[in-house]
Amino acid sequence: MNKELEKLISLHDLDVMISDLANKDISKQEKKLGLSPDSAANELQKMRDELASTIVRKNRDLYEQLAGHYGNAVVPVVNHRCSGCFTQLPTAFFTSQDKNDLVETCPSCGRFIYWCD
Amino acid sequence: MKRECFCKWNMSSKNREDAIAELIREFSFQKTTENLLQIALETRELAEPTIVHEGIAMPHCRSILVDDFMIIIGKSDSGIPWPEKTVNIIILFITPVKPSGPSEHMELIKHLAKTLRSGGAEKILSAESPSEAASILKFSYGGNHKDE
Numbered sequence: 209m210n211k212e213l214e215k216l217i218s219l220h221d222l223d224v225m226i227s228d229l230a231n232k233d234i235s236k237q238e239k240k241l242g243l244s245p246d247s248a249a250n251e252l253q254k255m256r257d258e259l260a261s262t263i264v265r266k267n268r269d270l271y272e273q274l275a276g277h278y279g280n281a282v283v284p285v286v287n288h289r290c291s292g293c294f295t296q297l298p299t300a301f302f303t304s305q306d307k308n309d310l311v312e313t314c315p316s317c318g319r320f321i322y323w324c325d
Numbered sequence: 326m327k328r329e330c331f332c333k334w335n336m337s338s339k340n341r342e343d344a345i346a347e348l349i350r351e352f353s354f355q356k357t358t359e360n361l362l363q364i365a366l367e368t369r370e371l372a373e374p375t376i377v378h379e380g381i382a383m384p385h386c387r388s389i390l391v392d393d394f395m396i397i398i399g400k401s402d403s404g405i406p407w408p409e410k411t412v413n414i415i416i417l418f419i420t421p422v423k424p425s426g427p428s429e430h431m432e433l434i435k436h437l438a439k440t441l442r443s444g445g446a447e448k449i450l451s452a453e454s455p456s457e458a459a460s461i462l463k464f465s466y467g468g469n470h471k472d473e
């Protein structure tokens with residue numbers, strides 16, 4: 209898989225983690241388990257910023273723009289469709305041997321897309 | 326909560342990173358997915374070790390790399406440093422990112438919190454078999470994923 213795409217996926221997963229820990233109900237349950245969601249979220253935010261700084265500026269800016277607009281900037285391709293907007297992707301997307309070799313975006317919604325295992 | 330879980334008894338790992346890798350391998354993902362999930366779970370652990378009871382760790386995250394709940398219980402008789410306290414039971418789970426939001430993820434954490442706090446923690450630490458451990462957490466036992 210393209211290293212930049214790997215970073216974008218990791219960035220997305222980190223954003224999900226941070227957002228989950230800020231969720232009132234999840235935070236309450238984590239506290240019941242003896243965890244400290246607030247301080248964990250702060251630490252994760254630092255790691256998130258560090259990871260983001262290693263992503264190519266163009267991709268990072270697009271990621272932030274998409275995340276702000278849609279809530280999710282990276283989505284898997286499921287049944288030849290972008291799972292963000294459900295648009296059928298053009299055949300040209302499926303010809304490559306390793307489909308995750310390049311950073312690709314959905315031609316319809318613009319989200320970063322990747323192919324699942 | 327009748328979610329399916331897998332179990333890995335007699336874990337061989339001697340540290341937290343190896344233990345997470347040993348459990349993720351049981352799901353039989355491709356290497357890249359395995360690595361990215363490992364990074365996500367390790368990152369969460371670096372932010373705060375997820376020790377939820379003496380002897381029990383609960384590495385967990387939501388990820389766009391899975392499309393269903395992935396739950397596994399690991400057991401190490403000799404214990405695994407996590408990293409400052411030793412754990413014998415690891416309840417690892419990864420839940421999917423769905424358009425409906427994190428409600429199912431929250432329900433799973435709520436279920437585990439309730440079960441562990443109402444005597445489940447002590448019971449699972451003394452569980453003698455994978456199926457017993459799964460039953461204590463009210464999961465259906467799916468065996469060893471690699472055996473399928």
